[in-house]
Amino acid sequence: MNRLQDAPWLFAPGIQRVFEAVEQDGDRARAVGGAVRNAILGQPVSDIDIATTAVPKAVVDRVQAAGLKAVATGIDHGTVTVISEGVPYELTTLRQDIETFGRQARVHFGTDWRLDAQRRDFTLNALYADRNGRLFDPLGGLADCRAGIVRFIGDPDQRIREDYLRILRFFRMHAAYGTGPLDPEGLDACARQRDGLRHLSAERIGAEMKKLVSAREAPYCIQEMEDRGLLEITTGGISRTADFAALRSLDEYAEEASHPPLCFTVLAGFVSEDLHRVADRFRLSNLDRKRVASALKATSFLEPSLQPRHLREALVDVGRQAAIDGLLMIWARTRANAGAKFDEHSFAAALDSLRSLDVPVFPVAGNDLLGAGLTPGPDLGRTLEHLRSRWRASDFRLSKTELLELL
Known part of the structure; x- marks a missing residue:
């Protein structure tokens, strides 16, 4: 299969308006990452990312000229969020990481789709689809996606050192999309780099772990994390x-x-x-x-x-x-x-x-006791708790009338 067969989101009028606006003067745009992966696997698609050769300023100018809203959510790193017919699309200019500083990176904008793919985390996330559904697979991610293999792009240790959250993402992605055992090279790299988890914020760990524990293969992945000394650091x-x-x-x-x-x-x-x-x-x-x-x-x-x-x-x-x-x-x-x-x-x-x-539901309230002649004060509360205890002892069967008669 070299074309998305069932991807109604890709042919929706809103995203097609985005493609039409951006693809000018020789620039191209392709859906990328999770939306493409999930469409191939027949899973629901929520967030839609688009990669483009157009530089951020050109993206903003073109979509605004087309009557669409542009929000500069990460324009220094090439990302613009475009709202089309009420749906947000995150457009990012093709780029290559020149230097990385944990989550941050100094990037160079370009037009090379393969270089853009090489900076991503896993091969099954480096899949692209144009506005007509034609797939572009520069790193063999399609075969991995079909086989349920979550494989780091390039050197796993280097990918992890760029962002230690990728350790948790490796297990989370396999729990959601993997089949069979975890990729051994990736697993060994995660074990070697596990101390990097200590440098992550609780917010990032929590966000990733919430997705991991609820995924299909979570028990297997959690056990592998335990066996490799990762889980105690995480929890x-x-x-x-x-x-x-x-x-x-x-x-x-x-x-x-x-x-x-x-x-x-x-x-x-x-x-x-x-x-x-x-x-x-x-x-x-x-x-x-x-x-x-x-x-x-x-x-x-x-x-x-x-x-x-x-x-x-x-x-x-x-x-x-x-x-x-x-x-x-x-x-x-x-x-x-x-x-x-x-x-x-x-x-x-x-x-x-x-x-x-x-x-x-306990049928007696403080006003009922006042109406029965009791006066406000500590005794009122003690009486109410006594009646509640009698109600519980009756297996919650005593009625309001029966409880008040106990007074």
Whole structure:
């Protein structure tokens, strides 16, 4: 195949307007990278990057003359974002890295497509497609893409030293697109350069790891990271790779099993202190921090048993999402360690119950006690908690009238 067969995004009016505007005076433009790769593999395409021989100023002038919006998002490095019919396209002038400084580089703009390809990270990302869908494959990336091989371009050690995040990207890309074992040369280079991970920011590590843990081949890649001494540096502590693999094996039962916050919790969250470390290490949002803390709390209700009473207690105390997360945590840990004695049915039934049960709501409020003659103050709160305890002891069955009669 030397042409994209099914790429409706490439023939959409918006991107065709961009091509038409930029391709003047002998300049050419081609879609490049992830969009082309995913189209070849039949996977969804989101962000669309375009490489062009036109210099940044010419790109801006031409697209504005065509009535399109241009945003100079990285113009010093040759990148202009063009908005066409509401869709952003990132256009970057062909370039060659003259010197690299970690993530930064001194670049030289040019017109050589092969030199542009050689500065990219992996061969399957160095694929180009013109406006008619014709593929340009200067480095053999098409064969690697089809075979599920994630291979560094050129010397793997050099590619990694240019940006140590490429270590995590190597595993993440294989987890999403790879087939079979990891490329041995790339794997050895990642192991040799692993100390470079210590220089990466938590934001960059977190962004990459969120994509990695939720990808198809994540359990295999995470285990390889552990075996090569990469995972402890990445997570900042000890990990439970078997539990993580067991969690991801639950995808058939619950789509939550691939959610990054839960994956991090099962992988590295032994106790609440670990969760704080993981949340900081991967820069989890406040919402995700609350989710993992609630999931850990839910396990205290569900570990004694999976009886309906304990399920309802978890629903009342932490809510439906956290109760489901907590159940999946216990399920993964049990599956990883119980072997042949593992009872799959009871966990599946408990999950169905947590999805379908109504969440019991405590029927008494402070105003109800005031209406019953109690006065404001500490005793009011203590009475309310006493009634709540009686309600829980009744398996949440006592009604408002029955609870007030206890006064």
